[in-house]
Amino acid sequence: MSNSFVSGIKDVGNRLFGGYAKLLRMPHTARFTFGAVIACMPYPMVGMTITICVQFYYHNYTLAGSLTAVQAIAGAILSPVLGILVDRFGQRRVSIPLVIIWLIAAMSIITCIKAHVAPWILFCIVPFLACVPPWGAMSRARWTNLLKHDREGINRAMSLCSVADEAMWVIGNPLASILAVISGLLAFSFTGVCVIIGALMFLTCVSTEPASQTELARAEGMTRKTFREHENEKAEQLKADTARQDAEAQARAQGLDEAAVTAAGEQAWQQSREQSHSGRKESIFGPGLLAVCVTWFGLGAFQSAAGISIIAFATESGQKQLTGFVFACFSISSLTGALIYGAKNWQIALYKRFYFCLAVVNLGIGTFLFAKHLWVIMIIYLIIGVCQAPTWINGNQIMLHLVPQSRLTEGMAWMGAMNSIGGSAGSAVAGMFIDRNGSQGGFAVVTTLALASLAVALIGFRQIKISTQTPVLTEIALDEPEREELREVAAIDPAVQANNPDTSFDPRHVEQR
Numbered sequence: 001m002s003n004s005f006v007s008g009i010k011d012v013g014n015r016l017f018g019g020y021a022k023l024l025r026m027p028h029t030a031r032f033t034f035g036a037v038i039a040c041m042p043y044p045m046v047g048m049t050i051t052i053c054v055q056f057y058y059h060n061y062t063l064a065g066s067l068t069a070v071q072a073i074a075g076a077i078l079s080p081v082l083g084i085l086v087d088r089f090g091q092r093r094v095s096i097p098l099v100i101i102w103l104i105a106a107m108s109i110i111t112c113i114k115a116h117v118a119p120w121i122l123f124c125i126v127p128f129l130a131c132v133p134p135w136g137a138m139s140r141a142r143w144t145n146l147l148k149h150d151r152e153g154i155n156r157a158m159s160l161c162s163v164a165d166e167a168m169w170v171i172g173n174p175l176a177s178i179l180a181v182i183s184g185l186l187a188f189s190f191t192g193v194c195v196i197i198g199a200l201m202f203l204t205c206v207s208t209e210p211a212s213q214t215e216l217a218r219a220e221g222m223t224r225k226t227f228r229e230h231e232n233e234k235a236e237q238l239k240a241d242t243a244r245q246d247a248e249a250q251a252r253a254q255g256l257d258e259a260a261v262t263a264a265g266e267q268a269w270q271q272s273r274e275q276s277h278s279g280r281k282e283s284i285f286g287p288g289l290l291a292v293c294v295t296w297f298g299l300g301a302f303q304s305a306a307g308i309s310i311i312a313f314a315t316e317s318g319q320k321q322l323t324g325f326v327f328a329c330f331s332i333s334s335l336t337g338a339l340i341y342g343a344k345n346w347q348i349a350l351y352k353r354f355y356f357c358l359a360v361v362n363l364g365i366g367t368f369l370f371a372k373h374l375w376v377i378m379i380i381y382l383i384i385g386v387c388q389a390p391t392w393i394n395g396n397q398i399m400l401h402l403v404p405q406s407r408l409t410e411g412m413a414w415m416g417a418m419n420s421i422g423g424s425a426g427s428a429v430a431g432m433f434i435d436r437n438g439s440q441g442g443f444a445v446v447t448t449l450a451l452a453s454l455a456v457a458l459i460g461f462r463q464i465k466i467s468t469q470t471p472v473l474t475e476i477a478l479d480e481p482e483r484e485e486l487r488e489v490a491a492i493d494p495a496v497q498a499n500n501p502d503t504s505f506d507p508r509h510v511e512q513r
Contacts, residue, residue: 019152019156019342020156020159020160020163020342023143023153023156023157023160024160026146027207027208028205028207028208029142029143029146029208031201031202031204031205032139032142032201032202032205032208033139033143033160033161033164034164034201035197035198035199035200035201035202035203035205036135036136036138036139036161036164036198036202037135037164037165037167037168037198038168038194038197038198038201039133039135039194039195039197039198039199039201039202040132040135040136040165040168040198041168041190041191041194041195041198042102042106042129042132042191042195043132043168045175045176045179045187045190045191046071046106046129046188046191047068047071047307048176048307048311048323048324048327049110049176049179049187049188049191050064050067050068050071050109050113050126051064051065051068051308051311052176052311052320053110053113053114054067054113054122055311055315057113057114057116058116058119060435061308061312061431061434061435062431062432062435063119064308064431065308065427065428065430065431065432065434066123066428066431067122067123067126068304068308068424068427069423069424069425069427069428069431070123070126070127070424071126071127071129071130071424072130072300072304072420072421072423072424072427073420073421073424074126074127074128074129074130075130075132075417075420076416076417076418076420076421076424077130077417078130078131079134079413079414079416079417079420080410080413080414080417082094082098082133082134082413083134083137083410083411083412083413083414084410084413086133086134086137086138086212086410087212087213087407087410088212088213088214089212089213089214090209090212090214090215091133091138091203091209091210091212092203092206092209094133095133095138095199095202095203096199096203098131098132098133099133099195099196099199101128101131102128102129102131102132102195103192103195103196104128105125105128105129105131106129106188106191106192107188107192108125108128109122109125109126109129109188110185110187110188111185112125114185133199134412134413134416135198135202136161136165136412136416137412137413137416138202139161139202140157140158140161140396140412141210141412142205142208142209142210143157143158143160143161144157144400145208145210146208152345154397154400155342155345155346155393155397156342158342158393158396158397159338159339159341159342159389159393160342161396162334162338162342162389162390162392162393163335163338163339163342163389165389165392167331167335171328175187175190175324176324178324213227213228228407231407240269241269244265244266244268244269245265246268247264247265247267247268247269248261248262248264248265250264251264251265287463287466287467288398288401288402288463288464288466288467289399289402289403289411289414289467290460290463291460291463291464291467292395292398292399292402292415292460292464292467293414293415293418294418294456294457294460295358295395295453295456295457295460295464296395296415296416296418296419296422297418297419297421297422298422298449298452298453298454298456298457299358299361299362299391299419299422299453300418300419300420300421300422300423300426301422301423301425301426301449301453302362302365302366302426302446302449302450302453303365303423303426304422304423304424304426304427304430305426305427305429305430305442305445305446305449306365306368306443306446307327307427308427308430308431308434308442309368309430309434309439309442309443309445309446310323310326310327310368310374310377310439311323312434312438312439312442313374313377313439313442313443314326314374316438316439317373317374319374322374325378326374326377326378326381327381329378329381329382329385330381330382330385330388331385332382332385333381333382333383333384333385333386333388334385334386334388334389335389336385336386337385337386337387337388337389337390338389338390338393340386341389341390341393342393349468350394350397350398350468351398351461351464351465351467351468353390353394354391354394354395354398354464354468355457355458355461355464356387357387357388357390357391357394358387358391358454358457359454360384360387361384361387361388361391362450362451362453362454362457363450363454364380364383364384365380365384365446365450366446366447366450366451367380367447368380368443368446368447369440369443369444369446369447371443395415396412398464398467398468399411399412399415401467401468402467426445426449429445429449430442430445430446433445
């Protein structure tokens with residue numbers, strides 16, 4: 001009995017973690033994955049440290065919320081710019097100067113807070129805390145580059161990144177609340193050490209770094225501008241070819257003759273090409289990307305408002321030291337959700353998974369208004385947290401359908417920027433209501449924003465659904481000989497065909513749904 005029980009446990013463990021272990025056994029992947037997470041420590045620690053320290057020294061939630069809002073706005077403005085720079089010039093060349101700037105800004109802000117300087121000085125320093133390299137986007141770009149043709153592998157890698165991210169929040173939130181109460185200098189010093197260690201781990205993995213646009217253009221004998229135009233043209237050609245195939249399949253299903261099938265396919269191809277040439281070639285923005293960005297704005301708004309409202313609620317209850325553990329409950333639950341989500345090769349359509357998880361998170365956090373005790377909020381966080389990481393994983397996978405590989409960091413940066421802008425708006429509005437009406441005023445803002453965010457996300461339902469039904473644009477680098485090779489592999493290997501149950505095998509349809 002005991003042997004069968006142990007073997008059963010091992011089997012379950014292998015099913016859950018075997019795929020992750022396989023990914024981490026690839027050369028240098030563990031180092032850059034966990035290096036990125038360690039370097040991201042400013043995300044869970046800086047905002048909470050500033051909020052606790054400013055409230056302690058200035059006794060003003062509005063000022064604390066405004067400072068974190070300015071930091072988030074600066075990050076939102078910088079993130080797309082940094083994403084563009086990383087894609088164009090490479091990860092190392094952009095990241096090193098940013099790390100130096102952030103370390104100087106961190107020491108300056110905590111020194112000024114302890115010295116109780118005029119608030120305008122803090123507002124001048126805080127924007128420099130947004131000079132954080134897009135570690136998460138760069139890590140995901142490395143995984144996507146390594147697993148370009150592996151749908152299940154990319155899904156699991158995105159889950160692995162989310163698991164690592166949530167582990168960071170599980171550790172970072174309690175540490176921030178504990179260290180900031182002891183000493184803001186201690187909290188920022190610990191964060192600075194993490195940034196240095198994580199940056200060294202990540203940036204020294206040279207072999208896994210994706211080629212920059214400059215390097216790719218130089219290899220093709222082009223300028224960067226010409227290369228981007230070439231990549232955009234290949235992406236539009238891929239979309240047009242897919243539109244033709246879908247139209248032909250639909251015509252055949254209707255029982256039309258071959259001439260009508262060909263005509264339907266040609267018409268769909270022509271319409272797709274006309275649409276692609278009707279706008280700016282250089283822009284990666286389309287209805288799908290806009291819908292995702294607006295959704296992420298709302299997600300950031302109500303979650304940030306929830307964070308500052310929980311801090312106020314815990315302070316009123318005399319339990320401020322427990323705020324980090326409340327947020328850690330959310331992160332632990334989210335980490336569990338990421339592990340389970342990444343262990344399964346999902347057949348449910350991507351847009352359905354996305355909206356289900358989003359609805360659970362929005363509606364769950366919206367119930368904080370009715371919580372009377374801090375432990376109730378902890379329980380709600382534990383229940384709904386299992387859908388938090390999958391929401392981000394699904395968002396990252398949608399992004400793979402919207403932008404080509406050479407601009408993936410930029411696309412993810414825009415998504416993160418909109419989340420930051422939403423977060424800044426949410427924390428600023430919640431801070432004003434908390435100063436006037438206490439934590440209940442903040443939670444009223446949270447509920448309103450959560451419901452409004454879900455409504456806005458549903459408005460973009462059609463655009464997001466259509467986006468998930470287009471081909472993954474990270475596949476556009478395949479030349480025709482490579483496509484033919486993959487077709488031959490699919491013809492002799494049933495496992496390849498089985499990995500693409502929603503469509504007949506074509507490299508252009510890999511990770512289509």
